[in-house]
Amino acid sequence: MHTLIVVAHPDSNSLTHNLAKQVAEGLKAAGHSSELADLHAEGFDQRYSLADLNVHRHMATPPADVLAEQARIERADSLVLVFPVYWWSLPGLLKSWVERVFCNGWAFGYSLEGGLQKKLRHLQVHLIGVAAGDAGLFQRHGYDLAMKTQIDHGIFDYCGVSVLGSHLMFESESRDPAPHLEAARSVGQAMFATVPAQQTAEVV
Secondary structure: OEEEEEEOOOOOOOHHHHHHHHHHHHHHHOOOEEEEEEHHHHOOOOOOOHHHHHHHOOOOOOOHHHHHHHHHHHOOOEEEEEEEOEOOEOOHHHHHHHHHHOOEOOOEEEEOOOEEEEOOOOOEEEEEEEOOOOHHHHHHHOHHHHHHHHHHHHHHHHHOOEEEEEEEEOOOOOOOOHHHHHHHHHHHHOOOOOOOOOOOOEOO
């Protein structure tokens, strides 16, 4: 089985990148393959242009860079997003990747006449968010639930994608990173286990 790991962080030595590497190591140990999409290093264009809007309006085909990203996803059996939590959500670069790549006509189909069609029911996703705050902070203010609502449900369920793991790595700047790295490796190793790991808000 094959996984596309998408990482959005400008520092290749960051915990975010090292978590992505551990997911890949876990997949390899379990006999699976992976591809890393480093959006910063690859220079993904995050501008949502008129060309993208015309795709949404069914007036054009996606630009070449979007088609290339869609092809990478189509080659994969699962998708893993590894990202720092900025303002209780996805960082801008990753959000724009979703906005441009998961477009109308490919990830979903919507028209006034036909309503909504979810086109990515075959795909599974694991989300790994890297948070500076602690679990209590996220729970007290409802940030964890808000992220699940907007990302797990608002983005992926809208397209039919199965969210099999939604993980927040808390206190990323103040705790020993070893438990987080071990947890990320476990995500990779269990990715295609017969019984999917239970979805959880925290893996430590």
